[in-house]
Amino acid sequence: MTYTWQQAESLAVEHMHALGFSDAKTTVGGADGGIDAISETYRVAAQVKNYVTAVGRPDIQRLAGAAHGYAEHLFYALSGYSQAARDYADERGIALFSFDETGAVSPESRRASELNEKHKSNSRAERVMAKHTELQRAQHLRENESPSIWDHERHTEYPVAVRRHLSVIEMWPEFEARLRALGDGAQLDEFEQLLAGAFRLFDEQEAAERVIPRHWDIELARLEAYRALVFQIESRLTFALRSEVDVRGLLDLAEFDGASRSEIASGSPNRPVAPLATQDDWDHLWRRRATVMVRLGALRYAMAELDKKGRFKPHWTVRSPRFNQELSEIAPLLERQSFWVGPDHFNVRYADTTAAANRTIELETSLTGVWQNMPKPKDRLDIVSLVNAQSEEWMLDNAPREEVRALRAAGFIPAPL
Structure with missing residues (x-):
């Protein structure tokens, strides 16, 4: 040459x-x-x-x-x-x-x-250190096995959220252009902050998986927060661009295209193995379901207040039936049955709880959008504050319920999902 x-x-x-x-x-x-x-x-x-x-x-x-x-x-x-x-x-x-x-x-x-010998020596030392770290990691994982609830969230729910996050990233240039065209700079800044938050949680989880010791409870909370945030971004984009574009349709298309490319490259689709549920897993699941139940109950109470405040406001009266219908469809996902036992039932209940949480977040986000965009500024309401207040009231009214007693015993404080 x-x-x-x-x-x-x-x-x-x-x-x-x-x-x-x-x-x-x-x-x-x-x-x-x-x-x-x-x-x-x-x-x-x-x-x-x-x-x-x-x-x-x-x-x-x-x-x-x-x-x-x-x-x-x-x-x-x-x-x-x-x-x-x-x-x-x-x-x-x-x-x-x-x-x-x-x-x-x-x-x-x-x-x-x-200089050549120094480089070779450094390279050898790095390889030895890498092997030492690998052995330490393997020993730690043997002695501190991940709980099955973490396995389920990490290997079943998390990949779904990551794929959706990736679809949002892929379609973001189009969404960003449409948001700019609407002229709402504050809303665009808010979306960018939400996206930055999702990236931060993703990066934190990736970093946590490379080090020891592992803290399974912290990681589980992070994984759940990441999934909820990704879904919240999608829900808010759907509402913000409802008159501009089919956000969910575009994300579904982007995700399908990405999944197809992945399956072609790997030769077969991923099929996660369902974990066996332990009593700790069930306890965690019931607490989570109860938390969603509180938020959903608070939304019911809030809807009653909103129907009173908005009964003469066309901007609300045309939308209220749809919101009440959505409330009635979410509730059955949280009903507890005595025959729910075993890993198969656990996975179904986990999926139901996830669906209920996501739909509750979406409903609250949509309500926020409606009442923040009331034609008259004096009619606009802070829905999050209203629902927070109603959460405590709902817990007081439902104090005898097993789920509420368990939440109180765990020191639960009503807050957004």
């Missing part, structure tokens, strides 16, 4: 990266007095000569003069060096490297050999 001077400089930079000078880069032509590549962090300067003849001592001397402010001097040459150049480099501690037509780089001075 015949190298251009740009290709030779790129090869030198790649080799500097391999030596551990991670920020190495080429310089602007002529700006550094003949220095062709530098690493600011490690104070390294390099010169590259694409000569057809051996580099002599004067070129090495010029590098030493031009790079006098740098801690490390490197020289790269296609055709090697004269003996005088090697002797001078050894005296001054300059690393000489040669490269051939295949791109192979070889040390040509004592300092160059030292």
Whole structure:
């Protein structure tokens, strides 16, 4: 291969990266007095000569003069060096490297050999440390097995949320353009904050899975929060762009397309294995169902208040029947039956609870949108505050219920899902 001077400089930079000078880069032509590549962090300067003849001592001397402010001097040459150049480099501690037509780089001075050995030593140490970390991780997981409720959330619910999140990201440029066209900058900022929150939770979970010790309860709460936030983003986008575009249809299409590509690449679709439910899993599930039940009950109470306040407001009266119908459809998902036992029933109940939570969030989000957009400013209401207040009232009215007693015993404070 015949190298251009740009290709030779790129090869030198790649080799500097391999030596551990991670920020190495080429310089602007002529700006550094003949220095062709530098690493600011490690104070390294390099010169590259694409000569057809051996580099002599004067070129090495010029590098030493031009790079006098740098801690490390490197020289790269296609055709090697004269003996005088090697002797001078050894005296001054300059690393000489040669490269051939295949791109192979070889040390040509004592300092160059030292840098090569140092890199090899660092690489070996990194491999040993990586193996040690892997063994520690494996031992920790053997001694602290993940609970099945975490397994279900992580391996069944979480992938669904991630795929939906990915679809939102893929379609976001179109959604963003439509939101800008509506002229509501505050709403666009709010969506960007929600998206940033979803990214943060995703990054935190990815980081948590790479370290030990694992904290399963914290991770479970994070996984559930991530899923709820992704669904909230979708629900709010659906409402905000209801007159502009079919948000769910576009997301379904993007998700289907992505899933098809994934299945084609892997050869078969993913089929998660259902975990066996323990008593702790059931206890967690009942607490979660009870939490959703409180929010749904509070929404019922809030709807009664809204129907009173909005009975003469067309903006509300045309929408109220749909909201009440949705409330009536969510409630059966939370009804408890005495024969619910075993892992199969657990998975169904878990799915019901998830559906109820998501639909409750969507309903509350839609209500918020309706009452924040009332034609007259004096009619606008803070739905979240109203439902929060009604949550406490609903719990007082339903204090004898088993679910409410359990929540009180656990120190539950009514809050948005």
